[in-house]
Amino acid sequence: MADAEVRRRLAATWGTGAGLWDRLTTVDHKIVGRRYILTAFLFLGLAGLSAVAMRLQLARPESRLIGPDLYNQLFTMHGTTMMFLFAVPVMEAFGVYLVPLMLGTRNIAFPRLNAFSYWVYLFGGLMIWFAFMLNVGADAGWFAYVPLAGPEYSPGKRVDFWAQMITFTEVSAQAVAVEIIVTTLKQRAPGMSLDRIPLFVWSMLVTSVMICLAMPAVMLASTFLIMDRLIGTQFFNPAEGGQPLLWQHLFWFFGHPEVYIIFLPATGMVSQIVVAFSRRPAFGYLALVLALVSVGFLSFGLWVHHMFATGLPQLGASFFTASSMLIGIPNGLQIFCWIATLWTGRPVFATPLLFVLGFFFIFVAGGLSGLMLASVPLDFQLHDSYFVVAHFHYVLIGGAVFPLLGAIYYWFPKITGRMMSERAGRWHFALAFLGFNLAFFPMHVLGLQGMPRRVYTYLPETGWGSLNLLVSFGALLFALSFVVLAANAVAAVRRGALAGPNPWGVGTLEWATGSPPPAYNFERIPVVTHREPLWAERESLPVVVGLAVDDREVVATSPVEAKASLREMSPEPSIWPLLSAIATTIAFIGSIFTPWAVVWGGAIVAVALIGWFWPKGSREDER
Amino acid sequence: MKHRPILDVSHLPSYGYGPASPIWWGTLGFIVLESTGFLLAAGTYLYLAAVNPDWPLATPPPGLLWSTLILAVLLASLWPNRMAKQDAEQEDLGRTRRNLLVMSAVGLVLIGIRFLEFTTLNVRWDQNAYGSILWAILGLHTLHIITDVGDTLVLTALMFTRHGHGKRFSDVSDNAFYWDFVVASWVPLYVLIQGGPRLWPGG
Numbered sequence: 101m102a103d104a105e106v107r108r109r110l111a112a113t114w115g116t117g118a119g120l121w122d123r124l125t126t127v128d129h130k131i132v133g134r135r136y137i138l139t140a141f142l143f144l145g146l147a148g149l150s151a152v153a154m155r156l157q158l159a160r161p162e163s164r165l166i167g168p169d170l171y172n173q174l175f176t177m178h179g180t181t182m183m184f185l186f187a188v189p190v191m192e193a194f195g196v197y198l199v200p201l202m203l204g205t206r207n208i209a210f211p212r213l214n215a216f217s218y219w220v221y222l223f224g225g226l227m228i229w230f231a232f233m234l235n236v237g238a239d240a241g242w243f244a245y246v247p248l249a250g251p252e253y254s255p256g257k258r259v260d261f262w263a264q265m266i267t268f269t270e271v272s273a274q275a276v277a278v279e280i281i282v283t284t285l286k287q288r289a290p291g292m293s294l295d296r297i298p299l300f301v302w303s304m305l306v307t308s309v310m311i312c313l314a315m316p317a318v319m320l321a322s323t324f325l326i327m328d329r330l331i332g333t334q335f336f337n338p339a340e341g342g343q344p345l346l347w348q349h350l351f352w353f354f355g356h357p358e359v360y361i362i363f364l365p366a367t368g369m370v371s372q373i374v375v376a377f378s379r380r381p382a383f384g385y386l387a388l389v390l391a392l393v394s395v396g397f398l399s400f401g402l403w404v405h406h407m408f409a410t411g412l413p414q415l416g417a418s419f420f421t422a423s424s425m426l427i428g429i430p431n432g433l434q435i436f437c438w439i440a441t442l443w444t445g446r447p448v449f450a451t452p453l454l455f456v457l458g459f460f461f462i463f464v465a466g467g468l469s470g471l472m473l474a475s476v477p478l479d480f481q482l483h484d485s486y487f488v489v490a491h492f493h494y495v496l497i498g499g500a501v502f503p504l505l506g507a508i509y510y511w512f513p514k515i516t517g518r519m520m521s522e523r524a525g526r527w528h529f530a531l532a533f534l535g536f537n538l539a540f541f542p543m544h545v546l547g548l549q550g551m552p553r554r555v556y557t558y559l560p561e562t563g564w565g566s567l568n569l570l571v572s573f574g575a576l577l578f579a580l581s582f583v584v585l586a587a588n589a590v591a592a593v594r595r596g597a598l599a600g601p602n603p604w605g606v607g608t609l610e611w612a613t614g615s616p617p618p619a620y621n622f623e624r625i626p627v628v629t630h631r632e633p634l635w636a637e638r639e640s641l642p643v644v645v646g647l648a649v650d651d652r653e654v655v656a657t658s659p660v661e662a663k664a665s666l667r668e669m670s671p672e673p674s675i676w677p678l679l680s681a682i683a684t685t686i687a688f689i690g691s692i693f694t695p696w697a698v699v700w701g702g703a704i705v706a707v708a709l710i711g712w713f714w715p716k717g718s719r720e721d722e723r
Numbered sequence: 724m725k726h727r728p729i730l731d732v733s734h735l736p737s738y739g740y741g742p743a744s745p746i747w748w749g750t751l752g753f754i755v756l757e758s759t760g761f762l763l764a765a766g767t768y769l770y771l772a773a774v775n776p777d778w779p780l781a782t783p784p785p786g787l788l789w790s791t792l793i794l795a796v797l798l799a800s801l802w803p804n805r806m807a808k809q810d811a812e813q814e815d816l817g818r819t820r821r822n823l824l825v826m827s828a829v830g831l832v833l834i835g836i837r838f839l840e841f842t843t844l845n846v847r848w849d850q851n852a853y854g855s856i857l858w859a860i861l862g863l864h865t866l867h868i869i870t871d872v873g874d875t876l877v878l879t880a881l882m883f884t885r886h887g888h889g890k891r892f893s894d895v896s897d898n899a900f901y902w903d904f905v906v907a908s909w910v911p912l913y914v915l916i917q918g919g920p921r922l923w924p925g926g
Contacts, residue, residue, distance in 0.1 A: 210745075278753060282749050287745070290730055324855075324859070327859070333849055333854075334851050341852035342851075343774050637724075645728040646731040646734070646735075653737075655732055656744075659748075664732050666739050667733075667735045668738070669738075713877055
């Protein structure tokens, strides 16, 4: 069959039409991934605006711009949105888009579940922001500590919306995690053994395993919380044998790995960018993989360092101090490997690499303040001060957002087929780097001077006014840098230079197909013989034959050596994932108002799931 | 870039069983997730027991009868479940249908017994923290029984239609794999909720 005919038939088999129905029923991982990324950035915008509002309030002492009630909602919505609706989803979204392409397969495993996950995430996010707009916004902090978040001190529905949104987004995150694990273990291109997996995919695999082990903790916690509030259970009520500290244990058993759930995909992005712009394979591939795995492992032994001020036994505090410091070793190892890759390569300082260099500086600074906070005596002094705010923004923005911004410039040509402006990218980097450090470095000093976090104003006599003004100016500059990014992206989509399949000359498989990739990803499934297949096979790419072009077949492979074992059918588009997500949303929102919604809501969810599961007499089922 | 065909996959089967099947790995992924949930719920139980001087908080331990009967029926169900898995993997439609009917009946009976078990807990969910975690653990496990029985009922119906062939046998095998998890998770939970109040110092 001629190549053109193969492409035409594959496009007919895998393509998504332009109509509304096609858009609502699509299971194409690239369309779902793009939606995820754009939605996550929409939430970033909302969270960013709430941060700007807070900084305007704090720019001068005794400001009356925002009252305490709205301020409480703003900082809760900011943290909640950043952590649950932006940081984790955006990393998973990049995984949803890129992992199948980097592994050389035609779709993600369980594509209908993938579509369902997106809808659930969208509805959960909209639910809490609609609640905020209706003045029922969550206001007990993104950590929702009890008893503040319990029925006694937070009456009304504010915390209920928060708790249900948490459960929603975690359902979505966990489903995506399973999809990514199974795609990585079972759908790699033949020949892509474990030691040939791209580092970004390794990072997503470790992250996904962490999500499976960490996120049930916060789901359990949020479920206990809403049960305490709605049906009178006593999990956190000390008068009836409950324990407020139980909340903190469950929350931080999730919450600390969460930092690395956000950070590890970013390190995968850094690895890909460093390799691409050093123009050489990664120095210490095995060390980088082992560092990813050990960071994932160690991150579960750190949660109590968020609770040093709660009066723990000495031995426990010492253990968690040690483990908190220990995690610096694999993180340092990664940084040394990246520096060695750059040192021994021929680096090109394009925009993506600039963001990686910014990441080195900011993340290392954040890591150092983290080591300070891991020390119990210092933590007692700095607990709940602006020093902590400075530290975690250095870690999270430096460790995750800067690599993410680099990743946008790096993969934008693949996703859109167009190049972003390099000049605007450099302006973006300069503004972001300067704005970030102006916004967050003085917070260290404010914290050392005793400024507590989560306060909506302060007195002039404290002497914190000048530094707060500087912080607010930096925050505005940082926010402005995102306007530059948005303008650059919009302009690039409209009139950017055409990218071609591999504009950076990179070796991984996502660059072996068109930009943007066709619906079927690859005309022929590649066979992998090297860690950087496109650098090893410069003349022609070894490929698979014998896969149907009129059916949605993918090659399933063995988990370790990636030997081809099955021609699996990938599910066809379906409306049932959307209907199931709507049914789940109705059940969850209903349960905020009546426990019976769990019963009748469960029934409509069950009907939707049967519709999803039941074959429609399609070719998929007839085989 | 030019292509160089080096591997023909046209001879490969279109579905497989156990670790060969991506669905099996997906099921395993959800088992890991849910096991973590069970472990954390059990950890919560032990934590609350540890921070309270009396356990179970001035209430008698839960009744043994229905809880133990559930354990016995669950363990007994391992055998027909094993048959369901084996016969499905041999693609014997008649025996698979029969096994699925048996497993559906077992599941429905278990749901009935579980509701009776709820009536013998000797504590309400809102009475104290002990009641809350006891109901939560039992509710969590009940949710697993209900979802797996729901899945079994749908699969049973499916196998009596024209769709009962090919990849559906693999689905039956994976469903049996998940049921093994539902059974295995109950054993430690049973020991915890029945043994805890009886053996815990101060209990």
